Amino acid sequence: MPRKPKQQRSQATVNAIIEAGFIAMAEREPATITTRQIADIAGVGVGSLYEYFENKEAIFSAMSERFVADTVALIRPQIATLVRMPIRDAVRHMLESFRTFLQENDGRYLSCIQYAMTLDFERYIDPLQQTLSELVTQYLMNHPDTLRVRDIPTMSYIMIHGGIFAVVRHLSDPSPPITFDQLVEGLARMVGHYTEREIAMANATQEHLRAKEPDETGSDREQ
Amino acid sequence: MPRKPKQQRSQATVNAIIEAGFIAMAEREPATITTRQIADIAGVGVGSLYEYFENKEAIFSAMSERFVADTVALIRPQIATLVRMPIRDAVRHMLESFRTFLQENDGRYLSCIQYAMTLDFERYIDPLQQTLSELVTQYLMNHPDTLRVRDIPTMSYIMIHGGIFAVVRHLSDPSPPITFDQLVEGLARMVGHYTEREIAMANATQEHLRAKEPDETGSDREQ
């Protein structure tokens, strides 16, 4: 039922509506935002919302979509650079730029990611996850020694999901128990230590072709 | 405005309403649940909902509260046992029992935790976080060597939040890219490797009172 905007006028309306959504999101609880408020902020009639959006949900979805697209646009160009950095620096660098990104425009995207995490989740987090997976893959290809860590898909899954959530949760917390810098350093160490330890263990196993320290290698099972 | 239930009859009603909430949550999207549905499932009139609950939200809150309380009740008694296990085993053990817990009663709690994460967040995740923090503290006290890892609050923050989210996300995902067992093993390795590496680094630093491998120790800054 909602139509595609064909004139530049209507495209501006669509944009105003999405912008209004971000503004409203920044000042109220998402659940308490009404269509009338969005329309008022956007400077259009309520009816106009429904010319281009199925329903109120759809407006929020469009916001999430734009947010995720912007995030991907933030990360993707950095991949080439990140991939050449030591792993801890790469993590640090990416997280700092992500923080800056989330906090610009009065933290409009911060409200948004919280919303995106609640509702659609799969649909809107997936592209982000895809991008990060791509980053990991590229990284591995540029650092052949890191290919020795076991069960890379799992570790990538843990680092991506755990990392995203820890950061979002921290940025949403009005009085976090640790600083953001501590969080970044912690995540960097976590990832760095893990890969180093795995590489060391892989090397150790290879060198003594047969076990000599069942203590260390005894817990190697999976993969 | 909502009153406290004084007779056992009304206490039963309150319970029926919360139960109905769980049942409804298990079969429909939380957003599409209506008060009439809840009332019908509970076998009471719609008006009765408002005798003990401020509004529909409050019913969901009560559910979250019960869920979190049950989760804490699940973990707390295990602390004494977990604290004596090697760290990887403790992680494995805890996650397995958590999975079992989430999936009993047709996974009613699974829908619930997703909801709890959306709305109140602080209020309902906090007690869980408290409990896990307590577990970490106890663990540290029982394993004095682990006290050598740097910035324990931060690492505890990362492991708790990242771990909770990775698990919840995995259990919510209809077609996860990795198995739950892989996730558990991965988290166990992550935590285990990290602590071991930190301890090793602390020992190394102590032994050669002055640096000899600026490569390794060069990235030690914080704390």
Place this chain on the structure above:
DNA sequence: GATTTATCCGAATTGAATCCGAACAAGCGT
């Protein structure tokens, strides 16, 4: 400038959440 097409609007409709006052049940003193 007439006609078609796109856009905009806000009063009317719809449906769910919430309120309310009457009916019903329990406790309780007599």
Place this chain on the structure above:
DNA sequence: ACGCTTGTTCGGATTCAATTCGGATAAATC
């Protein structure tokens, strides 16, 4: 057992926000 008070239940009436609809206005096309 009986009347009185208090707790409880109920579902129709009310309220309020989302969505619809049909006409008004503006741009585009010929």
